[in-house]
Amino acid sequence: MNNDKKTLFDKVWDAHVVEAIPDGPQIIYIDQHLIHEVTSPQAFAELESRNLEVFRPKQIVATADHNVPTWDQDKPIRDISSRNQVEQLTENCRKNNIELFGLGHPYQGIVHIIAPELGITQPGMSIVCGDSHTSTHGAFGAIAFGIGTSQVAQVFASQCLLLNKPKSMRITVNGKLNKNVQPKDVILYIISKIGTDGGTGYFCEYAGNVFEEMSMEGRMTVCNMSIEMGARGGMIAPDETTFAYLKGKTYAPKGEEWEEKLEYWKSLKTDEEAVFHKEFSFDASEIFPMITYGTNPGMGISIHENIPVPQSDSEEKALQYMGLKAGQALSDIPVNYVFIGSCTNARIEDFRSAAQYIKGKRKSEHVHALIVPGSQQVVKQIYEEGLDTIFHEAGFQIRQPGCSACLAMNDDKIPEGEYCVSTSNRNFEGRQGQGARTILASPLTAAKVAIEGKISVLEN
Numbered sequence: 001m002n003n004d005k006k007t008l009f010d011k012v013w014d015a016h017v018v019e020a021i022p023d024g025p026q027i028i029y030i031d032q033h034l035i036h037e038v039t040s041p042q043a044f045a046e047l048e049s050r051n052l053e054v055f056r057p058k059q060i061v062a063t064a065d066h067n068v069p070t071w072d073q074d075k076p077i078r079d080i081s082s083r084n085q086v087e088q089l090t091e092n093c094r095k096n097n098i099e100l101f102g103l104g105h106p107y108q109g110i111v112h113i114i115a116p117e118l119g120i121t122q123p124g125m126s127i128v129c130g131d132s133h134t135s136t137h138g139a140f141g142a143i144a145f146g147i148g149t150s151q152v153a154q155v156f157a158s159q160c161l162l163l164n165k166p167k168s169m170r171i172t173v174n175g176k177l178n179k180n181v182q183p184k185d186v187i188l189y190i191i192s193k194i195g196t197d198g199g200t201g202y203f204c205e206y207a208g209n210v211f212e213e214m215s216m217e218g219r220m221t222v223c224n225m226s227i228e229m230g231a232r233g234g235m236i237a238p239d240e241t242t243f244a245y246l247k248g249k250t251y252a253p254k255g256e257e258w259e260e261k262l263e264y265w266k267s268l269k270t271d272e273e274a275v276f277h278k279e280f281s282f283d284a285s286e287i288f289p290m291i292t293y294g295t296n297p298g299m300g301i302s303i304h305e306n307i308p309v310p311q312s313d314s315e316e317k318a319l320q321y322m323g324l325k326a327g328q329a330l331s332d333i334p335v336n337y338v339f340i341g342s343c344t345n346a347r348i349e350d351f352r353s354a355a356q357y358i359k360g361k362r363k364s365e366h367v368h369a370l371i372v373p374g375s376q377q378v379v380k381q382i383y384e385e386g387l388d389t390i391f392h393e394a395g396f397q398i399r400q401p402g403c404s405a406c407l408a409m410n411d412d413k414i415p416e417g418e419y420c421v422s423t424s425n426r427n428f429e430g431r432q433g434q435g436a437r438t439i440l441a442s443p444l445t446a447a448k449v450a451i452e453g454k455i456s457v458l459e460n
Helices: 008-014 041-049 080-095 111-117 132-140 149-158 183-194 216-229 240-246 255-265 313-322 348-358 376-384 387-393 443-452
Strands: 017-020 026-029 032-035 060-063 099-101 126-129 143-146 160-163 167-174 202-207 233-235 278-283 290-292 300-302 335-340 368-371 419-422 437-440
Touching: 008 143, 008 202, 008 233, 032 111, 032 149, 041 080, 041 149, 060 111, 080 099, 111 126, 111 132, 111 216, 111 376, 126 132, 126 149, 132 143, 132 216, 132 233, 143 233, 149 160, 167 183, 183 216, 183 278, 183 290, 183 300, 202 216, 216 233, 216 240, 216 348, 240 255, 335 348, 335 443, 348 376, 348 387, 348 443, 376 387, 419 443
Parallel strands: 032 060, 032 126, 060 099, 126 143, 167 202, 167 278, 202 233, 335 368, 335 419, 419 437
Antiparallel strands: 017 026, 026 160, 290 300, 290 437
8 A cells, every 4th residue: 555645534544543553453533423222221331330431422412213203203102112212312311411312302313314414424523323324424524334332332431442444445436327316326236236245344435426426415325325335434525515515504613613624624535646455436327226126235226127037045035035036027016115214315305306206296006105304304394395295295104203114123114025115225134124025226216116106117
């Protein structure tokens, strides 16, 4: 590696090294720690058992998202274990002076949606959360990654982590995207090409005009799913799009501090002659709207294709679980559920694109169509912009913020054997409920399925 020319990842990582063991792990300082109700209780309990205090509570933000119901959030949670976890989070935050955006708070929502929209996520930061999709925040040029419960306790106690530095990878996509291709399609295409382990051991930087031209919402969708190709995280260099998105946000720097930060943020880009451990390049013109057909996000195809012939025993097993056969047309899959939400695709831009297509149409009678905003802020925008009227008139249900049908940790489960076209990030066996069959897609593709009642090609 060329030591004097650095990648974006090198620059941000190296700025956070507190101490390094030669050829060994490094102690990394953590700027921002995000927590929710599922992975924090054991970490708080560990601190108490060792008589330790939370070292820097001001650098922690908490919300309730995974277990929360998306109906009647003003009433007590019916599920006892979910209620206990949410109450435990409230109590732990109170005891430790941690800011909590709990149920009923105007900033409550999915952890990876509220931090960016409030300006808590900023370029050049190191950000962790006990949640694998923390990679979302890399869209701002931050190093962001998920950690386990014992590491959550480490950050509580020291605001640091002991880590081995990952290798660096760059994925470049240049060219002009085809019509109706959304950021979700771009990342599903990449994962289908390099596989679910292609990024293992790497931190990935996304480069090229396709990412440069994306909105912040789109970049977050791409970085969110970096983990699905095995990468530790994903990053996109901050630019004018990033700065315009952050300016004026509640927790973003103001006045002189903004100008100082901006100067530093502008330096956060890969040096021209920096060397990556691995590189991939793709042509944008080869990307079409995508869907998955198997039980991992790498089993993806263009919406124009039929189900492919399995190439391994695991792919054969995946098709059996999904109840699909090689050569089968996508339009033959009996889809009865559509879910537009999750930390991947529950931002206002996602609902705008879905509403634009849905306007004046009516959903297919047999389809249950869920719209689950990622935060109370997004809810506010949906109603202010009149998108609620479009969804309601089309027969869609608008729910309250939470992780919802992304994972079977709450009431919004997909029944056994049913197919759900979902804008979430994982299609593992049982991810949306025992025996549920998940098909990943973009918000636009999901909206079209809800209206048509089947998977079909979007008109050019």
